[in-house]
Amino acid sequence: MFMINVEGAVYRDGKWLIIQRSSKEGHAGGLLSLVGGTVENEGFSKDLLERTLKRELYEEVGVSIKDGVQYVRNTSFVLEDGREVLDLVFLCELTTGEPFAKSPDEVEAVYWMTAEEVLNHPKSPIWLKESMQEAERMIRLTMFSNG
Numbered sequence: 001m002f003m004i005n006v007e008g009a010v011y012r013d014g015k016w017l018i019i020q021r022s023s024k025e026g027h028a029g030g031l032l033s034l035v036g037g038t039v040e041n042e043g044f045s046k047d048l049l050e051r052t053l054k055r056e057l058y059e060e061v062g063v064s065i066k067d068g069v070q071y072v073r074n075t076s077f078v079l080e081d082g083r084e085v086l087d088l089v090f091l092c093e094l095t096t097g098e099p100f101a102k103s104p105d106e107v108e109a110v111y112w113m114t115a116e117e118v119l120n121h122p123k124s125p126i127w128l129k130e131s132m133q134e135a136e137r138m139i140r141l142t143m144f145s146n147g
Contacts, residue, residue, distance in 0.1 A: 002076065003085045007036030008053050008065065008092040009072055009135040015112035016132065017099055019061065020123065022108050030108070032123045034089065034131060035060050035099075053090060060107050063097035073134045075127060089131045091138060 010017035016034075023030040037056035039048060050069055057063050069090040076086050101107040113121070115136040119129050 001084075003083055004039040004049075005036060005085050005087045006039060006049050006052050006056070007034040007087065007089045007131070008057050008069070009034055009089055009131065010057070010063075010065065010092045010094055011135070011139055012094060012112065015114055016118060016135070017061070017063075017094075018111045018113045018118060018128075019101075019107045020109040020111070022104065022106050024105055030123065031125050032111075032118065032121055032128055033125075034128065035107075036087075036089075049088060049090070053092060057092070058097075060103045061097075061099035061110055062102040063099050064095045065092040066095050070138070072138060073131060075130075077127070087127070089135065091135060 008017075018032050019035055021029055021031055021033050035057050037052065037060070039052045042048060050067070053069060054065055057065055069092050072089040072091055074086060074088045076084060078084050099110045101110050115132045118124050118132045124132075
């Protein structure tokens with residue numbers, strides 16, 4: 001059975017909201033990441049992924065996002081302890097707040113970075129680079145189709 005993790009690709013003024021994960025984190029500690037977290041089992045539920053994204057963005061970096069997130073991609077991986085994770089990435093749009101490291105046990109630093117900066121950063125793991133490339137492609141398609 002997979003654990004489900006969601007991540008928010010938040011784009012503003014040509015840059016992406018990126019965090020540096022706390023070195024206290026067991027998985028990918030100290031690396032760059034999108035903001036996100038594990039989906040909790042609520043039994044019968046509606047919009048669970050979206051509500052999890054909203055909760056994680058608020059808890060970790062103090063921002064709110066609009067409804068209507070857009071699916072980017074999914075991947076799976078195995079944690080060091082053998083648990084399997086399904087990771088889902090969504091495009092999100094901010095509504096309120098300026099991001100900051102609200103949860104220091106999870107977030108060491110908050111950055112606004114271009115896709116190129118993320119792709120070239122030494123603390124960017126391959127899965128973040130791949131998510132950035134796909135999210136950037138989607139943003140460019142959206143910008144092109146909107147004029």
